[in-house]
Amino acid sequence: MREQFPLERELTQDICNRLGIEHPNNQGVDQYMSSDFVVDSKEKGRTRFALQVKSVEAFKSARTVEKLQVERTYWQEKHIPFLLVTENQIPATVFENINILYNHACGRLDQNELNELLIHLQLFQQQLPQYETLRLKDLCIHLDTVYTHEPGESLYQIKRLLALRHFHFDITKPFIELRCSDLTAENTDALQEGWRVSS
Missing domain, CATH: 1.10.10.10 (Winged helix-like DNA-binding domain superfamily/Winged helix DNA-binding domain)
Structure with missing residues (x-):
C-alpha cells in the first residue's frame, strides 16, 4: 500500500481540460494531484485499486467534488478501480x-x-x-x-x-x-x- 500516490500531472491536466475543471494550482503553477492510497492486492480480479478517504462534510464543497471527478476519471482511464470511502463506511x-x-x-x-x-x-x-x-x-x-x-x-x-x-x-x-x-x-x-x- 502506498500513501499519497501522485497522479501523472500531464494526464490530470488533460482530464481537467476535457471536463472543463480548473486544475489544482498554486499561484498559477499546476500542482500534482494524489490519491490517498494505492493498494496492490493478491485478490483475484482486483490486483490494484485506488482509495480516497473523505469525510461526508467534504462533499459540501463543489471544488472537492470536481477534484474527485478528475481523480475518478484518471483511474478509470488506467482501468484501475477507484474507491471512495467516508466515515460512514468504516468504524x-x-x-x-x-x-x-x-x-x-x-x-x-x-x-x-x-x-x-x-x-x-x-x-x-x-x-x-x-x-x-x-x-x-x-x-x-x-x-x-x-x-x-x-x-x-x-x-x-x-x-x-x-x-x-x-x-x-x-x-x-x-x-x-x-x-x-x-x-x-x-x-x-x-x-x-x-x-x-x-x-
Missing part, C-alpha cells in the same frame, strides 16, 4: 485513528528532521517496554516532564512515528486508550537504511 474509531495519522504524516524530511525523528524513535523504543501498562498519552506527559519538552511534544512525536509506520498498533483501538504494550516497533536498522536511501 468511527478506525476513521478517527486514520485522521490522527494522516494529519501527522509528513513529506520528505531533511537530514536534521531525520536525526530528530531518530532520537525520538530510540527514546520511545527504550521507554515503551519499561511502562507497558501505562497509557501512551501518560507516558508522553512523563517524557515531556523528564526531558523538559514543551507540553505535547512527545505526543506529537509518537504520532509522527506512528504515521510514518515506525511503530504499529491495532487501528481498531481508540488512540487515546492505547497502552505502551499496544505498540510494536519497526526494526531500527532497516529504518536507518531506508532513511539513508531517501536522503
